[in-house]
Amino acid sequence: MNGTVLLKRYLYGLSIALTLALGITALTFATSGWQAYTTEATRRLEVQNNPRPVPAVTLEDSRGRRFNLADLRGRPLLVDFIYTGCADACTDLGENFQKIQARLPLSDTDKAPLLLSISFDLERDKPAQLRHYGKRFDADSQRWRIARPVSEAGLERLLKRFGVVVLGEPPQYVHNAAIYKVDAEGQLTRIFDYDRPQAAIDSFQHSS
Amino acid sequence: MTRPAGLACSLAAVLAVLPPLRNLLEGSLIAHVLLQIPMLILAGASAGRALPAAWQHAYGRADPLGWISLLVALFTLAFWLLPRNLDLAVSDPQFAWLKYMSLFIMAGILLGLGGPRLPSLACHFLWTNAAAMLLLMGWLYSVAPVRLCTNYLISEQDQLATALLMLGALALLSFMFSLLTGGLYKERNN
Numbered sequence: 001m002n003g004t005v006l007l008k009r010y011l012y013g014l015s016i017a018l019t020l021a022l023g024i025t026a027l028t029f030a031t032s033g034w035q036a037y038t039t040e041a042t043r044r045l046e047v048q049n050n051p052r053p054v055p056a057v058t059l060e061d062s063r064g065r066r067f068n069l070a071d072l073r074g075r076p077l078l079v080d081f082i083y084t085g086c087a088d089a090c091t092d093l094g095e096n097f098q099k100i101q102a103r104l105p106l107s108d109t110d111k112a113p114l115l116l117s118i119s120f121d122l123e124r125d126k127p128a129q130l131r132h133y134g135k136r137f138d139a140d141s142q143r144w145r146i147a148r149p150v151s152e153a154g155l156e157r158l159l160k161r162f163g164v165v166v167l168g169e170p171p172q173y174v175h176n177a178a179i180y181k182v183d184a185e186g187q188l189t190r191i192f193d194y195d196r197p198q199a200a201i202d203s204f205q206h207s208s
Numbered sequence: 209m210t211r212p213a214g215l216a217c218s219l220a221a222v223l224a225v226l227p228p229l230r231n232l233l234e235g236s237l238i239a240h241v242l243l244q245i246p247m248l249i250l251a252g253a254s255a256g257r258a259l260p261a262a263w264q265h266a267y268g269r270a271d272p273l274g275w276i277s278l279l280v281a282l283f284t285l286a287f288w289l290l291p292r293n294l295d296l297a298v299s300d301p302q303f304a305w306l307k308y309m310s311l312f313i314m315a316g317i318l319l320g321l322g323g324p325r326l327p328s329l330a331c332h333f334l335w336t337n338a339a340a341m342l343l344l345m346g347w348l349y350s351v352a353p354v355r356l357c358t359n360y361l362i363s364e365q366d367q368l369a370t371a372l373l374m375l376g377a378l379a380l381l382s383f384m385f386s387l388l389t390g391g392l393y394k395e396r397n398n
Contacts, residue, residue, distance in 0.1 A: 016275050023283035030287055039295040039358040165299075165358045176358050 040176055043163040044191045051187040055161045057154040059147040062130035070186055076113045077182040078200055081164050083121035084133040085171040093177055094137040096197040101144050103201050113204055115144035120155060120166055122148060214258025221251030225308045234298055237364035238371055252316010267321040277322025281315040291356040298359045339379035346372030
């Protein structure tokens, strides 16, 4: 075996090792450092690392009052996305918001967290349906508002900013249900599992 | 693989990424993972095999045993099997094109060029490894309590899990069959 052949083998081995290293580096980036393999994990990580402002979208609540989401600044929010025609996951969402409403501190109502349920079924969910949803879960209107965007465009912006993907046809939707925490500055800072309301509650105890 | 066959395979890949067929394939998780992605790789591999002999020879000088082609192909495939990238390929058109091109070129053409150079040991290793990966992925998908892809329903995830488990079992059985019929033994004697 002469020197040229040896050198060629050496270089080949080196290029294999380099390919391996490059591949592992690429996958490390693609998984945010082996932390996020799914879209859900990715958006939670992104929100936590880089909080993003909620969009200025006009909403209409269960009493027909209009307000801008960005104007709710000053009070932290817990937001969820619902459609009142839902039987499964949204029932859980409703019951979990009910639990949060019961357990969250009521000390100073001006600064206390506000619960906000936003419907994405603009066609079916009018203020009357939202009111009915509120009654179903004993929503206290001072602490839990149920609303809908007034326009399709507003809804699109809202879903995009929060990273909500709605699949399926009405009246049977499937969506990546979650509980969203927006701080008093209007920044979306955390996303919690929809079936773990205690984590959302605890997050206020720790931060205050 | 003859040149016309290579061309036909490439044509199939082009059809798989253009609107009518593309929407059909990407509309279902199982078709996306088990039809479109393999189609793109196979088409690329056939195209690679159909390249002029001078190119094959030139490639062989850089990657005489095909290891680089295998690694690049595996990493490319792993990248696109990450649920978050599968999701992005559905919701972001630019990302979708990145998927088509990278699977066709980096997994397909490269394997077409380097694959035939792989030592038989690598092929046996790949075969058993593929079976293990399919079974593992199938098991992971079947026990996942939540949806792994935001763009697909949980029912589709369950279908994919079943299909992966079946394919894994098939790969394992055919490997064992080749052992029984002396596939390995024959090669050693050659």
